[in-house]
Amino acid sequence: xxxxxxxxxxxxxxxxxxxxxxxxxxxxxxxxxxxxxxxxxxxxxxxxxxxxxxxxxxxxxxxxxxxxxxxxxxxxxxxxxxxxxxxxxxxxxxxxxxxxxxxxxxxxxxxxxxxxx
Amino acid sequence: xxxxxxxxxxxxxxxxxxxxxxxxxxxxxxxxxxxxxxxxxxxxxxxxxxxxxxxxxxxxxxxxxxxxxxxxxxxxxxxxxxxxxxxxxxxxxxxxxxxxxxxxxxxxxxxxxxxxxxxxxxxxxxxxxxxxxxxxxxxxxxxxxxxxxxxxxxxxxxxxxxxxxxxxxxxxxxxxxxxxxxxxxxxxxxxxxxxxxxxxxxxxxxxxxxxxxxxxxxxxxxxxxxxxxxxxxxxxxxxxxxxxxxxxxxxxxxxxxxxxxxxxxxxxxxxxxxxxxxxxxxxxxxxxxxxxxxxxxxxxxxxxxxxxxxxxxxxxxxxxxxxxxxxxxxxxxxxxxxxxxxxxxxxxxxxxxxxxxxxxxxxxxxxxxxxxxxxxxxxxxxxxxxxxxxxxxxxxxxxxxxxxxxxxxxxxxxxxxxxxxxxxxxxxxxxxxxxxxxxxxxxxxxxxxxxxxxxxxxxxxxxxxxxxxxxxxxxxxxxxxxxxxxxxxxxxxxxxxxxxxxxxxxxxxxxxxxxxx
Numbered sequence: 001x002x003x004x005x006x007x008x009x010x011x012x013x014x015x016x017x018x019x020x021x022x023x024x025x026x027x028x029x030x031x032x033x034x035x036x037x038x039x040x041x042x043x044x045x046x047x048x049x050x051x052x053x054x055x056x057x058x059x060x061x062x063x064x065x066x067x068x069x070x071x072x073x074x075x076x077x078x079x080x081x082x083x084x085x086x087x088x089x090x091x092x093x094x095x096x097x098x099x100x101x102x103x104x105x106x107x108x109x110x111x112x113x114x115x116x117x
Numbered sequence: 118x119x120x121x122x123x124x125x126x127x128x129x130x131x132x133x134x135x136x137x138x139x140x141x142x143x144x145x146x147x148x149x150x151x152x153x154x155x156x157x158x159x160x161x162x163x164x165x166x167x168x169x170x171x172x173x174x175x176x177x178x179x180x181x182x183x184x185x186x187x188x189x190x191x192x193x194x195x196x197x198x199x200x201x202x203x204x205x206x207x208x209x210x211x212x213x214x215x216x217x218x219x220x221x222x223x224x225x226x227x228x229x230x231x232x233x234x235x236x237x238x239x240x241x242x243x244x245x246x247x248x249x250x251x252x253x254x255x256x257x258x259x260x261x262x263x264x265x266x267x268x269x270x271x272x273x274x275x276x277x278x279x280x281x282x283x284x285x286x287x288x289x290x291x292x293x294x295x296x297x298x299x300x301x302x303x304x305x306x307x308x309x310x311x312x313x314x315x316x317x318x319x320x321x322x323x324x325x326x327x328x329x330x331x332x333x334x335x336x337x338x339x340x341x342x343x344x345x346x347x348x349x350x351x352x353x354x355x356x357x358x359x360x361x362x363x364x365x366x367x368x369x370x371x372x373x374x375x376x377x378x379x380x381x382x383x384x385x386x387x388x389x390x391x392x393x394x395x396x397x398x399x400x401x402x403x404x405x406x407x408x409x410x411x412x413x414x415x416x417x418x419x420x421x422x423x424x425x426x427x428x429x430x431x432x433x434x435x436x437x438x439x440x441x442x443x444x445x446x447x448x449x450x451x452x453x454x455x456x457x458x459x460x461x462x463x464x465x466x467x468x469x470x471x472x473x474x475x476x477x478x479x480x481x482x483x484x485x486x487x488x489x490x491x492x493x494x495x496x497x498x499x500x501x502x503x504x505x506x507x508x509x510x511x512x513x514x515x516x517x518x519x520x521x522x523x524x525x526x527x528x529x530x531x532x533x534x535x536x537x538x539x540x541x542x543x544x545x546x547x548x549x550x551x552x553x554x555x556x557x558x559x560x561x562x563x564x565x566x567x568x569x570x571x572x573x574x575x576x577x578x579x580x581x582x583x584x585x586x587x588x589x590x591x592x593x594x595x596x597x598x599x600x601x602x603x604x605x606x607x608x609x610x611x612x613x614x615x616x617x618x619x620x621x622x623x624x625x626x627x628x629x630x631x632x633x634x
């Protein structure tokens with residue numbers, strides 16, 4: 001099941017993919033066991049099949065939830081390109097002010113360093 | 118060394134005429150067949166023969182069956198009544214079972230292998246895609262990601278449709294998202310496609326086309342200017358180094374950026390400064406240009422009137438002009454020790470503002486106002502000077518400085534600014550002295566830049582201020598003028614007092630007061 005750390009939609013879907021891999025692996029394991037020349041071990045097969053069914057159910061539940069919640073997404077609703085430019089300009093201003101302050105500090109340091117008035 | 122095999126062959130015969138006869142040379146196949154013929158197959162012949170006989174018998178039986186089938190097929194009158202399979206022998210049953218069991222096991226094994234391989238391949242593909250889509254989702258938080266129907270690819274749309282209509286989407290607006298060799302998200306931009314805004318000042322370049330000769334001369338001129346400028350920098354550096362090494366007789370009395378004030382010998386003061394081309398900083402202009410375009414384009418509803426570029430160039434012009442104003446103010450203020458210059462941010466690109474403070478020494482009677490202000494405001498290229506006067510006596514007892522200050526306000530030119538400021542300051546000093554005199558009960562006459570004391574017998578003594586912005590020893594100097602005015606005979610004695618500090622002026626005043634008293 002989903003642990004608390006997997007709280008984004010993408011993470012949940014990636015989890016589904018991982019489960020599909022696991023399910024394939026289980027199927028392969030069952031087939032290998034059935035191909036056992038001494039005969040398949042019943043416990044092994046039961047455990048694998050139980051886990052297989054559980055995983056399939058998890059996958060179904062997660063996909064259903066994700067499909068339902070995916071309908072609420074509306075792309076490009078709040079485009080922030082304009083404020084992005086504002087921020088870039090602000091950044092440049094800050095850099096500029098910092099460079100001015102740096103120059104002032106240098107002047108002050110040189111002034112004090114020379115030990116004059 | 119390589120040796121060819123001698124083409125030696127055994128002779129068969131040689132004829133009388135010398136012609137040689139060689140034995141017939143066998144081809145490769147003939148050689149092979151002759152070698153095979155030499156093998157003795159006798160030991161296998163018996164088994165071979167029995168196998169041949171069995172096959173011949175089987176062939177006969179099959180022919181019979183085929184004939185029968187063909188006859189039944191062709192002949193409608195005869196149909197097959199039934200067919201029974203011969204009952205399998207126990208060992209046949211067992212072997213059939215074993216074969217089918219083995220086949221099933223093999224199928225399971227194949228399936229198992231197929232599932233496991235698929236799982237592995239899917240796992241790798243998922244990992245690759247997780248990186249890609251993880252990156253895509255992060256980008257999507259900040260940029261418009263669009264999906265292409267045609268090839269299942271993605272693009273990023275950088276075009277902002279909230280720009281005003283005259284903006285065209287550049288070819289850079291649509292960025293294609295690609296995969297790199299590791300499957301990770303990558304975008305490729307053609308080189309040299311990104312531009313940053315650069316802003317700079319051109320020299321006074323010729324607009325009309327220049328001949329080669331003129332162009333060379335222009336370049337030569339620029340090089341000379343730069344060469345000269347480099348040398349000036351070196352001179353200034355040298356002076357700085359020498360001055361701070363405390364060589365004999367030279368003291369540094371003031372320092373600012375590109376400005377050095379020295380005193381040499383007996384009270385001689387001089388300064389050296391590197392004068393820039395008084396152009397404002399180009400980076401700040403870049404930023405400002407970007408900002409005003411952005412404000413106009415992205416935040417609609419601002420009425421700019423003369424247009425963006427008009428506004429920008431007016432701002433730039435103001436900036437250049439106000440730099441020159443500042444230079445003039447600084448030149449004045451640094452030569453008068455009791456003046457201080459303060460810059461005020463106006464948060465308006467076409468307005469600049471400064472205040473010049475004059476601090477006067479505290480007198481015995483505590484006066485609330487101990488400093489006088491002269492405000493300089495520049496709007497575009499219009500300078501306005503606002504000077505504060507001294508408080509009058511009535512207001513003094515009211516103890517509120519609000520309505521007791523008279524303010525002079527006037528516009529002026531850049532050229533006249535230093536003189537105007539100095540006159541304003543000098544008149545403030547005179548007013549202050551006037552008040553101080555009144556404070557100790559002495560009545561004086563105040564003129565614009567002159568304070569007159571009446572002595573007995575109609576003699577007058579005046580303290581006169583003289584302003585000169587070019588005076589490098591100090592812009593405000595003082596004269597003592599003694600007049601014997603009764604006879605209208607203009608007997609005038611003048612004594613130059615020098616560039617006095619306010620403390621010295623005050624004690625001079627007190628001396629004069631005691632003269633009167």
